[in-house]
Amino acid sequence: MNNRESLTEFILTIVEISRSDAEEIAASFQPFEIKEKAYLLEENQISNDYLYLESGLMRTFLYNLEGEEITVDFFTENNIVFEVTSFFNRFPSEAYIQALTDCKGFRISYEKLNTLFHNKPTFRDFGRAILVKEFIASQKRNYGVIKRTAAERYQNLLITRPQILRYAPLKYIASYLGVTDSTLSRLRKNK
Amino acid sequence: MNNRESLTEFILTIVEISRSDAEEIAASFQPFEIKEKAYLLEENQISNDYLYLESGLMRTFLYNLEGEEITVDFFTENNIVFEVTSFFNRFPSEAYIQALTDCKGFRISYEKLNTLFHNKPTFRDFGRAILVKEFIASQKRNYGVIKRTAAERYQNLLITRPQILRYAPLKYIASYLGVTDSTLSRLRKNK
DNA sequence: AAATCCACTTGACAAAAGGCAAGAAATTTA
DNA sequence: TAAATTTCTTGCCTTTTGTCAAGTGGATTT
Numbered sequence: 223m224n225n226r227e228s229l230t231e232f233i234l235t236i237v238e239i240s241r242s243d244a245e246e247i248a249a250s251f252q253p254f255e256i257k258e259k260a261y262l263l264e265e266n267q268i269s270n271d272y273l274y275l276e277s278g279l280m281r282t283f284l285y286n287l288e289g290e291e292i293t294v295d296f297f298t299e300n301n302i303v304f305e306v307t308s309f310f311n312r313f314p315s316e317a318y319i320q321a322l323t324d325c326k327g328f329r330i331s332y333e334k335l336n337t338l339f340h341n342k343p344t345f346r347d348f349g350r351a352i353l354v355k356e357f358i359a360s361q362k363r364n365y366g367v368i369k370r371t372a373a374e375r376y377q378n379l380l381i382t383r384p385q386i387l388r389y390a391p392l393k394y395i396a397s398y399l400g401v402t403d404s405t406l407s408r409l410r411k412n413k
Numbered sequence: 414m415n416n417r418e419s420l421t422e423f424i425l426t427i428v429e430i431s432r433s434d435a436e437e438i439a440a441s442f443q444p445f446e447i448k449e450k451a452y453l454l455e456e457n458q459i460s461n462d463y464l465y466l467e468s469g470l471m472r473t474f475l476y477n478l479e480g481e482e483i484t485v486d487f488f489t490e491n492n493i494v495f496e497v498t499s500f501f502n503r504f505p506s507e508a509y510i511q512a513l514t515d516c517k518g519f520r521i522s523y524e525k526l527n528t529l530f531h532n533k534p535t536f537r538d539f540g541r542a543i544l545v546k547e548f549i550a551s552q553k554r555n556y557g558v559i560k561r562t563a564a565e566r567y568q569n570l571l572i573t574r575p576q577i578l579r580y581a582p583l584k585y586i587a588s589y590l591g592v593t594d595s596t597l598s599r600l601r602k603n604k
Numbered sequence: 605a606a607a608t609c610c611a612c613t614t615g616a617c618a619a620a621a622g623g624c625a626a627g628a629a630a631t632t633t634a
Numbered sequence: 635t636a637a638a639t640t641t642c643t644t645g646c647c648t649t650t651t652g653t654c655a656a657g658t659g660g661a662t663t664t
Contacts, residue, residue: 286560292556292559292560294552294555294556306545306548306549306552307545307549310541310542310545311545311549339537339541340534340537343531346530346531346537349541350501350530350540350541350544351501353541353544353545353548354497354498354501354502354544356548357497357544357547357548357551358497358498360548360551360552360555361485361497361551363555364485364551364554364555364558365483365485367555367558367559367591368483368558368588368590368591369477369483369591371620371621372620372621373620391640391641391642392641392642393641393642397559399559400558400559400560401621401622402621402622402623403641403642403643404621404622404623404624404642404643404644405620405621405622406642407642407643407644408621408643408644410642410643411643411644562650562651563650563651564650582610582611582612583611583612584611584612592651592652593651593652593653594611594612594613595612595613595614595651595652595653595654596650596651596652597612598611598612598613598614599613599614599651601612602613602614605664606663606664607662607663607664608661608662608663608664609660609661609662609663610659610660610661610662611658611659611660611661612657612658612659612660613656613657613658613659614655614656614657614658615654615655615656615657616653616654616655617652617653617654618651618652618653618654619650619651619652619653620649620650620651620652621648621649621650621651622647622648622649622650623646623647623648623649624645624646624647624648625644625645625646626643626644626645627642627643627644627645628641628642628643628644629640629641629642629643630639630640630641630642631638631639631640631641632637632638632639632640633636633637633638633639634635634636634637634638
């Protein structure tokens with residue numbers, strides 16, 4: 223059973239607006255569920271989902287030139303899930319978004335998001351704040367990859383996002399951290 | 414002498430709008446110049462500049478816990494320069510933005526940008542497209558750091574942004590690539 | 605011009621991480 | 635429940651990168 227109240231609360235943490243405005247934004251999303259291992263987005267599709275993840279774990283991955291699967295991001299509950307290039311630029315996706323556990327939440331389409339973006343000042347602020355938030359997260363991750371050893375990055379993940387380590391297989395975490403399976407296995411052992 | 418036409422052209426590459434709309438957006442920016450080694454932003458300031466860089470080279474850097482200076486980004490001509498956290502969230506900056514050469518371009522303040530964001534649909538689309546563009550660039554950089562060796566990252570920089578290698582000292586490039594000065598010196602020698 | 609400083613290079617060695625392959629453990633399938 | 639498949643661990647050795655320290659060359663200062 224979905225609980226739109228959690229989305230309202232989430233919105234209130236993102237922008238400073240009234241509860242009724244947050245409820246109005248939340249009301250424009252529709253309930254959504256996806257099963258473990260299913261795909262929210264596949265390669266070459268144009269993404270049409272901007273998803274508030276109420277519960278569950280998802281990941282984005284793609285194939286590199288060597289044909290290896292690389293997990294580029296994990297999404298945990300109480301976050302917005304979207305593939306920025308495909309969703310906002312309306313390009314065929316290079317990436318997949320997959321549910322790693324059963325997930326539920328609320329989604330909105332590109333068309334509806336765009337209408338609200340142009341017609342509702344509060345939604346506009348919310349949308350921009352989400353982009354800013356995710357952009358900052360990406361920059362922070364960059365910094366972490368550059369300045370920390372694999373062991374430190376693993377420790378950091380362990381502390382800040384333990385759900386990932388609980389539900390994602392080692393190989394996904396390894397490619398996300400930028401190390402081989404063997405190396406991650408050894409890091410994990412020494413802690 | 415500043416040339417607002419270059420900003421208009423830049424805007425037209427970012428969003429699909431009419432030339433007169435692009436000119437109207439460009440007209441809301443004001444000419445700006447900054448000398449080599451000067452700071453556009455310093456630690457603890459709240460950034461108020463959203464800058465179109467018409468010519469020159471800039472960098473963002475910060476100090477890590479060990480007190481080392483880390484260059485986290487370079488800005489080359491025909492790009493927007495801003496510090497997302499401080500500018501959009503109105504937080505005191507952790508980062509510095511410094512001109513590495515004499516630079517010129519056009520700037521707009523947060524207040525003015527926000528007014529236009531809410532009142533001009535074309536500006537709104539432009540602003541969002543810039544955020545999306547920079548977010549994608551950050552994600553791409555992440556991917557590059559994770560999946561490429563330092564030698565490959567250097568090669569890539571050499572090909573895609575040669576201006577940086579021409580004007581930035583080795584130590585800035587090294588911390589940007591996530592390697593030590595010694596390692597970068599050796600990489601450069603072997604190529 | 606001498607002294608100072610800074611950017612960069614280089615050598616010797618150490619640490620971090622990868623590659624590969626074998627095997628153990630866990631999970632899925634038949 | 636047995637077989638097959640996938641996931642994870644481990645040993646051995648190689649490659650990549652870091653650390654530290656010395657040294658070169660250029661630019662700037664006095």
